Amino acid sequence: MIMIAYILEAVDNYYPTTEILLLLESFYGAMFFYLKNLPITPSQCYEQVHKTWDEFQLGVSTWQDEQLPITCQN
Secondary structure (H helix, E strand, O other), X not given: OHHXXXXXXXXXXXXXXXXXXXXXXXXXXXXXEEEOOOOOOHHHXXXXXXXXXXXXXXXOOHHHXXXXXXXXXX
16 A cells, blocks of 8 residues: 555656656566656657657567568568
């Protein structure tokens, strides 16, 4: 219950233009992150990732491409 109260208080008091709240859930556990004093704002971060999104895309390597049946290749 203490963690729930902490999360609710953080949600009530955080500034979305300068801070980030993350709640990551996995199977039976959850992790809560309250990111403050960031070097850039969340919107600036979004813009940087958006501009370089291709760098974050995982592609099929040449070796993997050769291993696929012809009907599966692009």
